[in-house]
Amino acid sequence: MTPMIAVKDLSKTFVLHLQGSTRLPVFDAVSFEVAAGECLALVGPSGAGKSTLLRSLYGNYRPDGGSLAVRHEGGAVDLMTAEPRTVLTLRRRTIGHVSQFLRVIPRVATLDVVAEPAIALGEAPESARARAAALLERLNIAPGMHGLAPATFSGGEQQRVNVARGFLVDYPVLLLDEPTASLDTANRDVVVDLILEARARGAAVVGIFHDAAVRDRVADRCFDLSAFRTAA
Amino acid sequence: MSAPLLQVEALGHRFGRIVACRDIAFAMHAGEVLGIVGESGSGKTTLLNCLAGRLAPTCGRVLYDMRVKGSTDLYALSEPERRLLMRTDLGFVTQNPRDALRMGISAGGNVGERLMVNGARHYGAIRDSAADWLGRVELDPGRMDDRPGTYSGGMQQRLQIAKTLVVKPRLVFMDEPTGGLDVSVQARLLDLLRGLVRELGLSAVIVTHDLAVARLLADRLMVMRAGEVVEQGLTDQVLDDPHHPYTQLLVSSVLQP
Incomplete structure (x- = not known):
């Protein structure tokens, strides 16, 4: 079976031109595959490059070498060489991303923040907003807050808005950067259920989960990045 | 493609x-x-x-x-x-709206003029279209007969945007x-x-x-x-x-x- 994500010989070094052209090698010769319905957990100490790898899978960071193929509408797209508009199409239809921190346009109401990805895919705004409201309530964001912009929310609330936004559309690929980091037990369990449901419908999931209990429940494989550290 | x-x-x-x-x-x-x-x-x-x-x-x-x-x-x-x-x-929006607007004619005229240049001739339809676009850029259509000089800088910029988009540029x-x-x-x-x-x-x-x-x-x-x-x-x-x-x-x- 063809994998949903195929990473081959990926390498990334940051060069800080303004700070004496310091070279920060992050990883080198990283290769792995993730199939539909599978969940791969990226592990390694802080600074091992887990978030850098995850951001590369979203097309947000540009690795220096290797290839990074994502199955998209029957074909495979290499994010390393894809044109900007192709990457944007992938993000709209194929790759969902829950980042560590919510980054939204100011002044947009929570409900619209969450419903936006579905509306962009052509869903009627009323139905997308209704589903968004249901998902937010499942994540214990009370209806009274749906009309407010999330900027003033607490860290945990923002994180749940972020999760809702990433799970409203059934993306074939899901990238999760610490989706449960600032959540209490009850909310953490909801997120675990959401991840398991996504896997059950066939989503390929790559995630960073510092909480070992969460990792054990959602992931079936670990990928240790510290082994791919290049010497500085 | x-x-x-x-x-x-x-x-x-x-x-x-x-x-x-x-x-x-x-x-x-x-x-x-x-x-x-x-x-x-x-x-x-x-x-x-x-x-x-x-x-x-x-x-x-x-x-x-x-x-x-x-x-x-x-x-x-x-x-x-x-x-x-x-x-x-093609549409063009300049930084300074006063470079693009005609300050001597009304706000509605500024928008409607673009339609007339492109061949629109029905006065009522032009006026309706201008009012519609003023509304879309959140300007009060009730002020469409005022000159742009009576508008604030932010309003003038929105007026310029209405004037640019009214002809549906690509x-x-x-x-x-x-x-x-x-x-x-x-x-x-x-x-x-x-x-x-x-x-x-x-x-x-x-x-x-x-x-x-x-x-x-x-x-x-x-x-x-x-x-x-x-x-x-x-x-x-x-x-x-x-x-x-x-x-x-x-x-x-x-x-x-």
Whole structure:
């Protein structure tokens, strides 16, 4: 079976031109595959490059070498060489991303923040907003807050808005950067259920989960990045 | 795959001995929003004027996918042909709305005039259309008979946007559309622009020195310095993982409020 994500010989070094052209090698010769319905957990100490790898899978960071193929509408797209508009199409239809921190346009109401990805895919705004409201309530964001912009929310609330936004559309690929980091037990369990449901419908999931209990429940494989550290 | 809406080949412009921009090449497809960032004097506005048909480049070509003729060099068109294209297909929003508005005629007249130039003749229909567009840019249609001079700076900028979009252009060029406005007015204008670009499926090239504006509006970004494009790509890629020393400088220079 063809994998949903195929990473081959990926390498990334940051060069800080303004700070004496310091070279920060992050990883080198990283290769792995993730199939539909599978969940791969990226592990390694802080600074091992887990978030850098995850951001590369979203097309947000540009690795220096290797290839990074994502199955998209029957074909495979290499994010390393894809044109900007192709990457944007992938993000709209194929790759969902829950980042560590919510980054939204100011002044947009929570409900619209969450419903936006579905509306962009052509869903009627009323139905997308209704589903968004249901998902937010499942994540214990009370209806009274749906009309407010999330900027003033607490860290945990923002994180749940972020999760809702990433799970409203059934993306074939899901990238999760610490989706449960600032959540209490009850909310953490909801997120675990959401991840398991996504896997059950066939989503390929790559995630960073510092909480070992969460990792054990959602992931079936670990990928240790510290082994791919290049010497500085 | 469809042909690009705009294709730029080896474009350069010089003012006498001064090279304003050189070796610019890119393709843009329908529905894309391209941001051009860079410090003042880096050639952004010169490039924008060349792209928009307002300034003939010293070298290179600007190919635009015309509705009937297909891909055509803007500057190989005859003067009347290019002018027709510029008032139907291409829109231009300047930083200072007073450069684009006619201050001696009413706000509604400013908007309606664009329709008349393109052949509309029914006064009632023109007036309705003008009122509709004033409403869409959140201006009170009840003030459509007032002159633009009685409007505030932010209102004038919205009026200019209405005047530009009323003829339903396919590609809009904007030169610092939110420059010179106070932050709350700028925020509303950005919300408005973002909504309009999405709702109308507009293609746009936006020159700005404000990286936050670029992140909000542009799908992709070109970073210019001393007349050359030093880095380009997806907006968040360029801003979150800048590779060129100048882009790194630009990104690290932004002040956080």
